[in-house]
Amino acid sequence: MGRRFDHLGDVEVFVTVVEKGSMTGGAIALSTTPSVLSRAISRLEARLGIQLMRRTTRRLSLTDAGRAYLEQARAAFSLIDDAERAIQGPEGALLTGHVRISVPTTYGHYRLPAMLDRFMRAYPEVHIELSITNRNVDLVAEGYDLAIRLGPLPDSGLVARKLEDAPLRLVAAPHYLERVGAPRTIEDLADHQCLPFVMPSTGRCAPWLFRVDDRDVDWTPPGRIRVFDDVLGVVSLAEHGLGICQTYDFIVRDRIDQGRLVDVLEYARGRSRPFSIIFAPHRRLSAATRALIDFLAKDG
Template sequence: MARRFDHLADVEAFVAVVDHGSLTAGAVALSTTASVLSRAIARLEGRLGTQLLRRTTRRLSLTDAGRLYLEQARTAFSLFDSVEREIQGQEGEQLSGRVRLTVPTTYGHYRLPSRLQGFLAQHPQVQLELNITNRNVDLVAEGFDMAIRLGQLPDSGLVARKLEDATLCLVASPTYLKRRGTPRTLEELAQHVCVPFVLPSTGRIAPWLFSTQSGDVDWTAPAGIQVSDDVLGMVSLAEQGVGVCQTYDFIAQERIRRGQLVEVLPELRGRSRPFSLIYAPHRRLSAASRALIEALAG
């Protein structure tokens, strides 16, 4: 009986070349050579009877057939990966397997470690791949099992379970306040050096959220210094006396206790932003992934 899927190594070569952008980079990822991958793709194209990649001396591009085949190949490999991890997680009483989680820097540095300690102690055979970034990762396309996201989530078809509403506060260093004075109103705050964050999704400054006697206020800070990509950079700049920033209580509390930061306009506090755990409902989650979801959101 002839083997039906003896070409899977060629399919893997095709996916690796597209994902990494070149034959050379794909070869490095698969620990082989560019010529080996070139022959593998040629065999695959011969089997299918159509061209998948257009090759020039400078770049590779997908044909229409290549785009269709790539999408289906990624789906197939994702299913293989999922079922292997599910089986690994079901063998015996001890959970095992790999879980891939992506989180924003604020949560990854300040909230997630304490939440993971108990889970990892209880399930030492689980391998956790943790991606800490402020970029909105595409869960399915990039092979992540779940993500922690900030803010109100769009109706994307993903399952979302809220982790917490994180309270915000306004802070500055004692040296800055000594040099510039302490603002008593929003009007006075507008005259200070404000350090807001530029949202990567929109390129706009994230508003500072305040609660006043008249109601909630979304206030756009005059950008003395704009911070992008790493939101924790705002806190570092404020701590060094550069200006005023708004951050989460869970980041500022210890610094306030040590005297490195001082809360400004505390009468305007009370607003918060939500953090949620999200995952794709149509993707088969391994036992280890399901256990981690319950540990984080349960």
């Protein structure tokens, strides 16, 4: 009787190539060459009798069958990891594994580093692959274990655990306000240089959120300068005196304490936006991924 699972090495190659995003990245991770990995995936596809990947000179993409197989393969490897930890007992109970996470620039630069520092101290054998981008990645197709996202989440079938409601502040540089004067009302903002951010998902400027007399007010800022792709750009521009922006308290708190920025329309503060961890409900999460989700949700 032949071995039933002598192809597991090829399965591991397939999972690694997807997670690394290319044959070259997979080859570096597995200390081999792209041609070796390409042959391994071809063997796996021949064994299954179905195409898992579309391969061109520039990119790789999964077929529908490839996405389904990736999910099951990752779940199987997670089961093997858990089984090994279970039989090793207390002496081998040190948590190990890799976690791939995607976060937006706001969280990746200002909130997550301190959280990850505490997590890595608690779990020194866990490895993190961190993508800091404002692009909403496809968790399944791109091989991410989890992501942190901003705002109310659409009904996408993903599971979400809220991290926090992040308070918002309207700010400007002191020398900007000295030059043009400070607005007294929301309506006065129309006469100022506002610095709106264009949301990648809609192509529209993100509204500024205010609370006035216990009433929520959403106001869409005009602007001669509109920032695309990286929302942190509005803060940099505001700090250099180019106008007024709305951003998160955790981003500008130090700048305000240092006098580099000041609050504008403080009477209209009180709104926030939520940040959440998301992950696929049908994926069997590794112990390391579950530990990171629980840690961030508790720490957030």
